[in-house]
Amino acid sequence: MMENNYPKLHNATWPGIVGKGPDSEPPISLDAMLEMTAAAEVDGVKFDGVDLGLFDPHYDLDTSDDGVKRLADKVAKYNLEIGSLVAPIWGGPAMGSVDERKQFVEMVRKSCEIGQKLRAMGIRPHGIVRIDSASSVGNWAADPVRNSKLIADTFREACDVAADYGEKLAAEGEICWGGMHSWTAMLDTLEAVDRPNIGFQADMSHTTLYLLGYNAPEARILPEDFQWGDRETFLAGLKKLTHALRPWTIDFHVAQNDGTVHGTGSHDKTGRHCQATDPNGKLDITHDAGYWLRDDSGVLTKAFKHICWDGCMFANDVMTQQKTWNDILAAMIKVRQAHGWVE
Structure with a gap:
C-alpha cells in the first residue's frame, strides 16, 4: 500500500522571530x-515545505521583484516549497483609526502580491495569507460592539483586496487577539465578514485554550472543575469546538500544548507551544x-493541501538542536x- 503523500508537511519559519527580540x-x-x-x-521522509512570515528580520515586504525571486531561489535550494504566508499587519489594528486600518489592508495587499508572484514562479502550489485583528483583548473589550464591527469591516476590505490576487485569508484562532479571543467571537467575526475568501486557521495549541475560556469565561466549553486527566470530557469539548469551527478551517497547525x-518578547500571553515529545x-x-x-x-475533509508545525516561543537552545x-x-x-491521503 502506498504511503500517504498528502497533506504535505511544512515547518514554520516565524518561530525564529516570534517572541524573540531585545x-x-x-x-x-x-x-x-x-x-x-x-x-x-x-525513515527517509523529509519536510515538503515551509510557511513564511513576511516580516523583519526574515523578509522586507517592500523588496523588489528580484527580492521575491531571491526568496524563491533560497527556499528552492533546500528542495522545499512555500505554503502559507503571514501578513505583517501589526502596525495598524483592524479596529484602529482610519489610517491604521488603511495600513492593515495595505500590508495584506503587499503580502498577497508576493503570494501571487510566488505562485507564478511555481514554488507555492497552495496556501493562504494569514491575518489577525492586531488588537489586544483589553482594547477590544472597551467597546465590543463597535470594535467587532470595525474588525469585520477591515477584514472585508482585506478580503476584497486579496481576491484581486487570487488569495484567501485565514484568521488566526489565538486568544491574544481581540474579537478572535474566543471560539464564539471568532465565529461572529467570520460570519460578519461574509466573504467567500475568508476562513479560519486552526492551531492545535491555541485552539485548546478556547476550550478553557481564557480571556472569555462566558465562552468556556470545558467545566470549571475540569482536570486534565479527564480525557473523555476533553474530547467531548474538542468535538463541540471542531464541529463549530471546522467548516471555516482552511489552514491547520499541528502543535502541542x-x-x-505563555508569552515572551512582544507577544501577548497565548497558548504555550510545547515540543512534540514534551511529557x-x-x-x-x-x-x-x-x-x-x-x-x-x-x-477526511481534504480542506487544505498541507499542514504546518508551529513551535513559537521555543527557547533558542531548543530550536538550534536538530x-x-x-x-x-x-x-x-x-x-x-492517520489522516492523510494519496494523490
Missing part, C-alpha cells in the same frame, strides 16, 4: 530555519488532529499516516 533572545535567521528544516529526516498560557503535553497529537482533519462522520526538528517531523508523519 527583551528576550535574539532572532534565528531564515537561513538557519531553512537549513534545520531541510536537514530533518525520519501543556494547558498553560507535560496535554494533547494526543495524532488522535486529536483528526477532529480538525475529519468531519463529524470521520470522513533533534527538535526530527521529533517534530516524526509527529507530523504520524498525523499524515
